[in-house]
Amino acid sequence: MTGFKTLHDSYATNGLSFSAQEREDLGIDGLLPAAVQTPDQRAEIVYQRFLQEPTDLAKRIYLMSVCRTDRKLFYRSMDKHLTEYMPIVYAPTVAQSIQQYDKYYSGSDVAYISIEHPDRIGAALDQYAQGREIDLVVCTDAEGILGIGDWGAQGAEILTGKLAVYTAAAGIDPSRVLPVMVDVGTNRQELLDNPDYVGNRIERVRGQRYDDFIEAFVQETLQRYPKALIHWEDFGRPEAAPILERYRRNILTLNDDIQGTGVTVLAALLAARKISGLKPEDTRTLVYGAGTAGVGIANQIVDDLILEHGMDEEAARKSVMLFDRQGMVIADQDDLTVGQQKYAREPGEFPEVSDTTSLVEAINAFQPNVLIGTSTQHGAFTQDAVKAMASHVERPLICPISNPTELAEATAKDVIEWTEGRAFVTTGTPSAPVEYGGTTYYIGQGNNALMYPGICFGAIVAKAQHISRHMLLAGAYAISDMIDADQPGAAVLPAVKDLKEISRRVATAVAQQAVDEGLNREPLSDVAQAVADARWSFED
């Protein structure tokens, strides 16, 4: 690389931290002002500017521009201010970047592939990778962005958010990742009508043509990077689960919203069980919002009961009730997804329920000790519903995890107050601690960011053939002893400030499980060491 290229290469540059000697050697001494600044000094300058930016969106646009131009600088600064940067770089602020992408587009750091040009998929991958080796491909078709739905090509920014977390949390080498915006159109009329919309101005393509496009993308990816992991992000209800089912046993792949979210909520449940003494076989879970994430959570909780606790499959499934747009999910309803059918209750199974669309009635009839919110219905966990939970169970686990924040089913503060501090609570976006009755309650963030970086990094380090059910469970168990079970008001998930340690533990457990199952494609003797060695650092 010429010095000029090095200076302008986002992975290689050290900007004003190039020493006088390096500047001379690279032939870039004439391209920089005289001062030589330390990396920490520059990271602090980034942080000060971050503080000065007037809005969360402005802060995000600024930080991502630093990321695009100088990776080491961005990750150094993020490392120092992780808890502060997370809600800006990632959820909830990433939602604003996506919704206002047309106004703020200034070059997104992703590859775009278009359903109009399946023959150009490989070229797009190559143009992005520029000959670099790739370990991780993160893609979205943006039909189900967070809780805000279909945002077409504007969804590209979810990829930059996810990747920033990958590197900050697990230490994925930022030069070995490939974000791909899979543009198959959009059904959001507002985008189709917007003259500034940057994506394909067509309705979403579905069916065989869509499936063929996805298959071509997978093949083009694996041809180039046979050991890479493909991470599916924010695909919509019609496509997400079928894609995962098609590939999860054959290739190294993860659907973050189904599996990542599922494992995260399972980790919270493991901690709640540990603190409250709830027996696994007595766990009853009501999932309110039975879409991609909701069914994924149900599956993960059930997998734990079957594989770790020896419960019979039928009984494990019966411990979960799904509640969706139509109310309780019941077998005779039309249009149940394949994922929902497994959990559908029998018609008339709860004769005391007069209105199957009433959450309170469902709670009173089923008497769950776990209530999960993945509905994106703001305020759906009413005081009556939360009090109904607390009337049957001493210490319910209540997780209003829909995001961004304004779509959450309840606030942590309300849930704590309505249950007189008895509920364990996690929310999808960060929540401030809640003071109640002289105790400070810390609120874990029930967001897949706690899990996906470690799971995928562990699987990549192990060069796993695929991600097995046991590997996912290993991730959840790996963080359950980070919880201080004796501390009143302790969160049931470890804090985002500990994301590096969380990810290290998860990655190690997942890689070890891959080795134990013989799923590693190359020999691996010391798993913990391999995970530590593979971690990228901005110091290098």
Ligand SMILES: O=C([O-])CC(=O)C(=O)O
């Ligand atoms: O990105 C997040 O905050 C969690 C997530 O995957 C989603 O909500 O789709």
Ligand SMILES: [Mg+2]
């Ligand atoms: Mg997602």
